[in-house]
Amino acid sequence: MELLIFLPLVLALVSALGSKWNRWIILVFALSGLLILTGNFNVLAAAIQEKSSFQTIVDYPWLGDAVHFRLGIDGITLFLLLLTNILIPVISLSIKTDKRPALIPLMLFMQAGLNGVFMAQDGLLFYLFWELAMIPIYFMTLLYSERDSYTTTIRFFVYTFVGSLAMLASLIYLGTKSVNGSFAYSDLYNVQLTLTESIWVGAGFLLAFAVKIPLFPFHVWQPNTYTYAPAQGSMLLSGIMLKMGLYGLMRWYFPMASESIDFYQPIIMILAVIGVVYGAIIAIRQDDMKRLIAYSSLSHVGLIAAGLFALNKSGFDGALLQMFVHGINVVGLFIAVNIIERNFGSRNLNELGGIAKSNRLFAVLFFMVVIGSVAAPLTNGFPGEFLLLKSVFDYNTTSAVFAGLTIIFCAVYMFRMYQFSMLGECNSDTEDKTIPVSELIPLFVVAFFVVSIGLFPQWYMDLFQNSTTSLLQIISNAKGVLS
Amino acid sequence: MIAIGIIFFGALVLLFAGINKEEARLKTLASVIFGLGGFAIWAESKNIINTDQLFAWVPSGMIAFNPTAQVISAILAFMAMIVVNLMPAVNRKGMDIVGLMMFSVCGGILMVGAQHLVVLFLGIEILSIPLFVLAGSEKDSLFGNEASLKYFLMGAFSTAIFLLGAAFLYGGTGTLYFHEMLLRTSFSEHFGEFPVLVKAGLILVSVGLLFKVSAVPFHFWSPDVYEGSPNRIAAFMAIIVKIAGFAAFAQLLSSFAPMQGWYSTWMLPISIITVLAGNIAALVQNSYKRMLAYSSISHAGYLLLFLFQPIQENFQVLGIYLLSYGLGTAILFYLFDKYAKSEDKSVNIFTGLAFSNRLDALALIVATFTVAGIPSTIGFIAKYQLFTSAFTSAPWGVFIGLLGSAISISYYFKPFRVMFKTESDSQPSIQFSWSNACLLILIASILALGLFPVVLNWIF
Numbered sequence: 001m002e003l004l005i006f007l008p009l010v011l012a013l014v015s016a017l018g019s020k021w022n023r024w025i026i027l028v029f030a031l032s033g034l035l036i037l038t039g040n041f042n043v044l045a046a047a048i049q050e051k052s053s054f055q056t057i058v059d060y061p062w063l064g065d066a067v068h069f070r071l072g073i074d075g076i077t078l079f080l081l082l083l084t085n086i087l088i089p090v091i092s093l094s095i096k097t098d099k100r101p102a103l104i105p106l107m108l109f110m111q112a113g114l115n116g117v118f119m120a121q122d123g124l125l126f127y128l129f130w131e132l133a134m135i136p137i138y139f140m141t142l143l144y145s146e147r148d149s150y151t152t153t154i155r156f157f158v159y160t161f162v163g164s165l166a167m168l169a170s171l172i173y174l175g176t177k178s179v180n181g182s183f184a185y186s187d188l189y190n191v192q193l194t195l196t197e198s199i200w201v202g203a204g205f206l207l208a209f210a211v212k213i214p215l216f217p218f219h220v221w222q223p224n225t226y227t228y229a230p231a232q233g234s235m236l237l238s239g240i241m242l243k244m245g246l247y248g249l250m251r252w253y254f255p256m257a258s259e260s261i262d263f264y265q266p267i268i269m270i271l272a273v274i275g276v277v278y279g280a281i282i283a284i285r286q287d288d289m290k291r292l293i294a295y296s297s298l299s300h301v302g303l304i305a306a307g308l309f310a311l312n313k314s315g316f317d318g319a320l321l322q323m324f325v326h327g328i329n330v331v332g333l334f335i336a337v338n339i340i341e342r343n344f345g346s347r348n349l350n351e352l353g354g355i356a357k358s359n360r361l362f363a364v365l366f367f368m369v370v371i372g373s374v375a376a377p378l379t380n381g382f383p384g385e386f387l388l389l390k391s392v393f394d395y396n397t398t399s400a401v402f403a404g405l406t407i408i409f410c411a412v413y414m415f416r417m418y419q420f421s422m423l424g425e426c427n428s429d430t431e432d433k434t435i436p437v438s439e440l441i442p443l444f445v446v447a448f449f450v451v452s453i454g455l456f457p458q459w460y461m462d463l464f465q466n467s468t469t470s471l472l473q474i475i476s477n478a479k480g481v482l483s
Numbered sequence: 484m485i486a487i488g489i490i491f492f493g494a495l496v497l498l499f500a501g502i503n504k505e506e507a508r509l510k511t512l513a514s515v516i517f518g519l520g521g522f523a524i525w526a527e528s529k530n531i532i533n534t535d536q537l538f539a540w541v542p543s544g545m546i547a548f549n550p551t552a553q554v555i556s557a558i559l560a561f562m563a564m565i566v567v568n569l570m571p572a573v574n575r576k577g578m579d580i581v582g583l584m585m586f587s588v589c590g591g592i593l594m595v596g597a598q599h600l601v602v603l604f605l606g607i608e609i610l611s612i613p614l615f616v617l618a619g620s621e622k623d624s625l626f627g628n629e630a631s632l633k634y635f636l637m638g639a640f641s642t643a644i645f646l647l648g649a650a651f652l653y654g655g656t657g658t659l660y661f662h663e664m665l666l667r668t669s670f671s672e673h674f675g676e677f678p679v680l681v682k683a684g685l686i687l688v689s690v691g692l693l694f695k696v697s698a699v700p701f702h703f704w705s706p707d708v709y710e711g712s713p714n715r716i717a718a719f720m721a722i723i724v725k726i727a728g729f730a731a732f733a734q735l736l737s738s739f740a741p742m743q744g745w746y747s748t749w750m751l752p753i754s755i756i757t758v759l760a761g762n763i764a765a766l767v768q769n770s771y772k773r774m775l776a777y778s779s780i781s782h783a784g785y786l787l788l789f790l791f792q793p794i795q796e797n798f799q800v801l802g803i804y805l806l807s808y809g810l811g812t813a814i815l816f817y818l819f820d821k822y823a824k825s826e827d828k829s830v831n832i833f834t835g836l837a838f839s840n841r842l843d844a845l846a847l848i849v850a851t852f853t854v855a856g857i858p859s860t861i862g863f864i865a866k867y868q869l870f871t872s873a874f875t876s877a878p879w880g881v882f883i884g885l886l887g888s889a890i891s892i893s894y895y896f897k898p899f900r901v902m903f904k905t906e907s908d909s910q911p912s913i914q915f916s917w918s919n920a921c922l923l924i925l926i927a928s929i930l931a932l933g934l935f936p937v938v939l940n941w942i943f
Binding site for chain 1 (some may be wrong): 774826858863867874886888892896899937
């Protein structure tokens with residue numbers, strides 16, 4: 001399984017050395033992660049069945065005795081690894097290599113980092129991969145963003161780096177308290193903290209994750225970065241990077257600083273619900289399609305965070321499923337926007353319209369992604385959002401009412417976007433232009449997941465059922481220490 | 484100790500050879516001598532060779548290297564080798580620069596091994612006096628002369644303070660050996676107080692050393708001196724003086740471990756102020772070289788955090804940090820030297836670097852990452868170990884250190900603003916040259932040590 005980290009790194013180096021690559025070779029490069037996953041089928045099947053959480057599969061000493069290169073796997077990790085390694089090839093299909101040669105190596109580099117984040121079973125290793133995943137996206141944005149790149153990227157980097165350092169401080173604190181200063185996952189969550197300590201340690205973790213997710217007041221870096229980053233950068237950021245923050249909450253914050261959960265729960269709930277409504281309302285007024293998607297993403301992940309903080313089974317299951325679904329949908333939306341922009345020269349809703357007339361296939365595929373995001377029944381958005389709203393309802397009725405507004409708002413801005421871009425009268429730019437079918441291939445993959453998760457959500461949920469149960473068990477055990 | 488001998492005699496040879504040979508030709512010889520000396524002392528630390536018999540005539544205990552100190556001395560020699568090889572030489576006859584650098588390194592190694600105040604003093608002077616000359620080695624440059632004079636005056640001033648402190652310590656304890664000082668005063672521990680003379684002496688000696696490592700508020704000389712000196716001398720000063728200074732400081736304070744609670748009350752604020760002032764001042768610098776000077780001040784602040792814990796046990800943490808600092812700083816100074824040819828000394832010198840010279844661009848990125856402490860480089864490993872080991876004794880210091888690291892991103896990353904701009908039309912061309920080979924080795928070692936820190940166990 002360590003190949004999942006090292007192979008993309010090697011491939012990144014290989015692709016950095018050559019300048020012109022055939023897009024099929026790149027696809028093979030990008031598919032490597034998925035191939036390794038299928039190659040390790042036995043390990044994965046065992047991980048899904050396993051009732052106890054997070055089995056160690058790789059363990060080398062890395063830095064002294066305290067820090068080990070320790071990777072683990074369970075259903076949650078597996079599900080997110082699948083997401084990462086499915087989305088990377090999809091995204092790679094949308095890259096035009098001749099114009100932006102550095103995207104490929106950076107993307108593969110990032111794949112290594114992301115796989116590492118989801119598998120890391122050692123505090124310091126988690127931090128290491130967390131930062132490794134951030135570096136390529138920084139350079140992607142810096143190199144290829146549309147305008148004002150330095151200000152946007154430095155804001156993004158400083159925000160996330162401050163968050164990461166806060167997390168590092170928390171990890172170091174836990175490390176000094178743990179047995180023999182070990183940073184192993186199980187040693188870290190066995191550390192007993194007082195309430196005050198736990199609140200501070202939790203603050204460090206939460207700052208890192210809240211910036212990355214992003215939660216409401218920490219989202220300042222997000223709209224500009226999503227809007228001005230190259231299309232592939234936006235896809236990686238919103239499709240996979242965000243999930244690092246949510247995964248971190250789940251896997252690292254809750255067990256590590258479980259004593260502080262009661263303290264932070266109402267605060268984060270309120271912030272998350274504010275984010276849901278705020279993001280949605282702002283998205284309604286956007287004309288730039290990418291910016292619209294950025295705010296819609298803010299709204300969606302707010303709901304996922306709220307579901308996680310409800311701390312019940314349906315919340316965790318819904319959050320995980322929705323993480324996958326949001327990844328698929330948001331990448332699909334960005335791909336569609338990228339196709340529109342490439343073919344019609346604009347992504348401003350005021351300058352588009354009537355695209356559907358001469359591009360029926362694209363219109364259908366794009367619409368599937370849109371209704372997926374709106375969470376219409378029988379599409380992939382529905383089961384996850386339903387579970388999330390149910391869990392928030394179980395926690396508090398008022399917040400569920402406000403969070404539930406997301407479905408209405410989402411329909412408003414998504415259909416507005418679809419209507420203004422695809423339907424209506426053609427203008428001079430959009431008349432009689434057909435999109436080549438080869439550009440639509442990634443959308444087919446996305447559409448497959450929209451339908452299959454919508455129709456058979458249980459297939460996907462079975463992958464992580466056991467793991468969420470045992471993770472919740474760990475959290476409630478740890479919480480029981482104080483209360 | 485054999486390293487001091489090798490480098491000293493090598494320096495004598497080079498000093499005479501320098502009279503009528505061009506410096507470029509002496510480079511090879513100098514690297515061989517540095518490499519030999521560095522390897523010898525590293526091999527001694529691993530017990531591969533043993534030269535104790537050779538130096539039986541040295542009064543025992545005045546110079547004593549523990550294994551980590553030996554590795555740090557080896558790092559000193561290798562860093563000097565890197566600086567000599569990386570930076571282009573000035574092709575003028577009658578140059579004695581390399582020879583003087585070697586004497587300076589001798590002094591540095593003496594400082595690292597000193598266990599006696601007089602030897603420490605000698606080491607500081609042998610390190611500094613060649614540097615006064617080197618700082619002004621561009622005789623026509625007005626700024627060079629200013630730097631030289633300023634460095635000399637400040638050096639003399641700090642030496643005087645150091646000597647006064649040494650006198651107090653001698654007066655208070657009756658010995659000049661580090662490890663005996665507190666033993667002689669142990670009686671006073673019954674009263675819960677250390678003698679005033681020892682306290683005052685330790686403060687003054689520390690101030691002398693804090694001058695050398697340019698900690699705030701004793702840092703005012705360093706940006707001016709770095710800016711005025713020739714680039715490679717500035718790099719040499721930034722690296723060698725800091726490594727030797729901190730190693731000596733740690734050696735000295737490790738003998739005063741019982742007083743740790745007392746000295747951290749006034750040294751911790753110095754460390755915090757150094758981190759903050761260094762980083763904030765670096766933010767507003769226009770010149771890249773001045774920014775490097777302030778960044779080196781902020782690193783002094785992080786390093787001071789090391790001194791508030793059981794020093795002897797964690798000595799290699801210091802070594803690793805100094806190694807990472809040296810590697811990163813050497814590359815940054817080299818790149819500055821290579822591209823700052825015109826009047827413009829700001830980050831704009833790196834405009835379009837990613838397209839005109841990919842190797843240098845990679846080097847700039849990797850070196851920036853390592854000095855900023857971003858994972859996958861040795862800089863992260865070093866910072867992590869430093870902060871973790873210092874956490875129990877100085878949690879607030881570590882907190883400020885992390886804050887400082889966050890601030891430092893915004894000035895370290897400034898070159899990235901311009902290096903990806905496609906303004907330069909020059910075709911990418913990388914010829915094989917000695918500097919490029921060196922650069923590649925440095926990049927590779929920064930990344931290798933960062934990704935596989937197990938190797939560090941083998942070095943230290």
